[in-house]
Amino acid sequence: MNNRRQDVIESAHQVFAEKGYRAASIQNILDRSSISKGTLYKYFSSKSDIILAVFKWLAHKIEQARDELILYRDPKDLDTLKEQISIQIELLETYKMFSLFQEVFVSDDIELKQYIKQHQAIRIKMDTQTIN
Template identity: 35%
Template sequence: MKEKEKKIIEAGISLFAKKGYSSTSIQEIVDACGISKGAFYLYFKSKEALMLAVFKYQFQSIQERLDSLALDNLSPREIFIAQLEAQLAEIYKNKEFIIMQIREQAIPLNPEIEAFIRKMSQEIGSFYHSSLLAIYGEKAAKYVFDLNMILQGITHAYVKLMMFDKANVDLRKLSTYILNRMDDLVAGYIRSNEEPILTDDFVNQLSELYPEPNKEDVIRHINLAKDRIKHEDTIITLDVLAEEIMLDSPRIPVIQGMLGNIKNEPTLQSITAMIEKFFKLDTK
């Protein structure tokens, strides 16, 4: 990203947070950057285009924070707590902008913005899904989609508490506390043997609403999964998959063979599904 483009995005974030999206003009943005409108339009064709860039910029900052964590030799439980704490810290850092989004319901959503918001939601759901399976294993697999939904709801409620009520919360303590509540839920599900609300078929129908993954999405998820995997053979399989996917002309039989090696690994279900969706593989 060019320095001037970054400057425009950061000015947009600041002004949108202070004044609201609708009340901020392009003229105010360029004045804050010390550039002309012509220079603005070299990078962004409209204010909506800038808004999309802001979403991408902030989401990338969360991804980079998670990717930079030192997770070697940590258990799946410790990894999730560290990642959730980092995610909450990044969200809180941008709280003024997020509050603006919540309060200002009139932000015009073009198809690109709507698709990217769905992608952000999908990324968060995938992160929780993989983490829950890594922590609880096969015993929670039946309930993982419901657990994911409840986990997102609890986290969202605490985020709103911190933002709107300005509650001062220790993020490491909160992350640990939230995971402890997942322990209680898993124990309760197993004890009751109740049928889940969110079945595989139900979730597969919902997944059709979300945008197709791109190559960068797939590679990033493979790299993140390697932090949770301890088996050398599985790590080698993931490395081979990543190398093959990065080729200009990936060999589908090789990819299918590698997917066969990890098909029984619960923690890699979401990655397997993502790769199958990306290459439009027949999973029947």
């Protein structure tokens, strides 16, 4: 991934975590990431496009943490599953994702709502398959 794009994603996450999704502005993200508006729009078309990238980036980080946990363990072991879920919850809290999810659910952005629903459904399906 392009380093500048990744810097924008991480800066945007910080802004969203501090201000909330609705209160955060593109200008806040520009100020935090120290890039021009043109550069930002080279990578993202809107604020919702940015938060979607943030969600995907954080989902990837959570998935990596879970994968590292089961690297040398039996993924069907119930204690392993419990630890994976604990890691996921801990990271969601650390990255203040619960509050961002809540804001998205009360927004009018159907695409973001759909992403969260699909991601959670996939995660639940994977967890269920692990224990079966």
